[in-house]
Amino acid sequence: MKISKKIIWGIILTGGKSKRMGTPKSLLKWGESTLIEYQINSLIKAECDQILIITGKHHSEISKNLNLSHKSKIIYNENHNKGKSTSIRKGIECLPKDIYAVIILAVDQPRPHWLISKMIRDHIKCDSLLTSPINNNGGGHPLIFSYKLINELEKINEKTLGLRKIFNIHKKDIFKVNFNSNIIRVDINNPDDYTKALDYYKYMAKS
Numbered sequence: 001m002k003i004s005k006k007i008i009w010g011i012i013l014t015g016g017k018s019k020r021m022g023t024p025k026s027l028l029k030w031g032e033s034t035l036i037e038y039q040i041n042s043l044i045k046a047e048c049d050q051i052l053i054i055t056g057k058h059h060s061e062i063s064k065n066l067n068l069s070h071k072s073k074i075i076y077n078e079n080h081n082k083g084k085s086t087s088i089r090k091g092i093e094c095l096p097k098d099i100y101a102v103i104i105l106a107v108d109q110p111r112p113h114w115l116i117s118k119m120i121r122d123h124i125k126c127d128s129l130l131t132s133p134i135n136n137n138g139g140g141h142p143l144i145f146s147y148k149l150i151n152e153l154e155k156i157n158e159k160t161l162g163l164r165k166i167f168n169i170h171k172k173d174i175f176k177v178n179f180n181s182n183i184i185r186v187d188i189n190n191p192d193d194y195t196k197a198l199d200y201y202k203y204m205a206k207s
Contacts, residue, residue, distance in 0.1 A: 006100040006101075006124050007049050007096075007098060007099045007100050008047070008048050008049055008099070008100060008101050008102070008103060008120055008144075009048060009049060009050045009051070009052065009095055009096075009099050009101075009102050009103070010043040010048040010050070010051040010052070010102070010103045010104075010105065011051075011052050011054060011088070011091035011092075011102060011103070011104045011105070012036070012039050012040065012043070012051060012052070012053045012054065012105055012106070012107055013054055013084060013087045013088065013091075013104070013105070013106045013107060014026045014036060014053055014054060014055050014056070014058070014062060014106075014107040015054055015055055015056025015057070015077050015080035015084070015086075015087040016056065016057070016080075016084070016106075016107075016108070017056075017057050018057075018058065020189050020190040021188070021189070021190055021191065021194070022191070024058040024061050024062065025107055025108045025188060026058065026061075026062050026066075026107050027058075027061060027062065027065055028188075028194060030110065030198075034065070034066075035107060035108070035110060035188075036053065036062065036066060036107055037066065037067075038110055039105060039107055039110060039111070040053070040069075040072050041113070042110075042111055042112060042113040042116055043103070043105075043113075043116060044069070044071055044072075045113035045117070046113045046114075046116035046117040046120055047117065047120065048071070048103065048116075048120075049071070049099075050071055050072070050073070051071060051072040051073070052072075052073055052075055052091045052094055052095075053066075053072060053073065053074045053075065054075050054077050054087040054088075054090050054091045055074055055075070055076050055077065055080075056076070056077050056080025056081075056087065057080060057081075059074075059076045062074070075090060075091065075094055077090040082158070083157075083158040083162070084106075084158075084162055085156045085157050085158050085162040088104060088153065088156060088162065088163070089153070089154060089156065091104070092150060092153045092154050093154070095150065099147050099150075100124070100146070100147055101120075101123060101124075101144050101145060101146050101147060102144070102145050102147075102150075102153075103116065103119070103120070103142050103143070103144045103145075104142060104143050104144075104145065104163075105141060105142035105143075106141065106187075108187060108188040108189065109141045109142070109186060109187055109188075110186060110188070110197065110201065111141070111142060111183070111184075111186075112183070115133070115179065115183065115184070116142060118177060118179075119131055119133060119142065119144055119177050120144065122175065122177050123144045123175065126175050127146075128144070128146065128173075128174075128175035129145075129146045129148060129149065129170055129173040129174075129175075130143070130144070130145055130146065130149065130166070130167070130170055130173055130174050130175065131143070131144040131174070131175045131176075131177060132144075132174055132175070132176055132177070133176075133177050133178075133179050133184040134176045134177065134178055134179070134184070135178070135179050135180065135181060135182055135184055135185070138185065139176075139184075140179075140184030140185040141184065141185075141187075143163065145166075149166060149170075152166050152169075153166070182200075183200070183201075186200060186201075
């Protein structure tokens with residue numbers, strides 16, 4: 001497939017139950033907005049063409065509290081109880097045929113727009129198959145996948161540990177973008193993580 005315009009779509013995963021947090025993580029206060037709004041705005045500022053928000057258990061709450069732009073759309077994953085892989089596949093199913101790449105990010109992994117923007121630029125410049133951020137040789141998120149991997153993304157499942165199977169198969173093809181920051185590994189799983197992440201972002205997330 002020949003692609004002239006570099007069309008990049010983003011997928012935000014919000015289908016989790018948020019058991020450890022005790023409240024929907026998508027709607028946590030984050031700066032002047034919510035965590036989900038921050039993620040959407042980061043992807044838009046990084047010049048993603050369209051963003052898909054894949055919901056699950058908290059679909060109703062998220063839908064009621066989110067003002068969508070023409071570049072974002074909510075999609076309910078009816079199989080969210082069967083694991084994160086189902087949400088990724090749901091998003092992949094909704095992608096158009098002419099994309100150049102898709103960037104996948106969980107809602108509890110807040111990333112500033114400058115980080116996403118650099119990853120997209122480097123992915124396009126190197127025409128990568130798979131792009132991952134690193135810091136001190138350790139990987140993080142978000143991840144960018146070439147359109148060439150769409151067929152493989154459509155087949156991931158929990159038994160093969162989701163995206164890990166694709167990583168293992170294409171280990172030699174991963175383009176690594178180095179960031180001198182642990183911001184690529186910020187992950188909010190519980191109230192303590194949330195407090196630490198808020199404090200960390202005051203100093204590390206600014207461009």
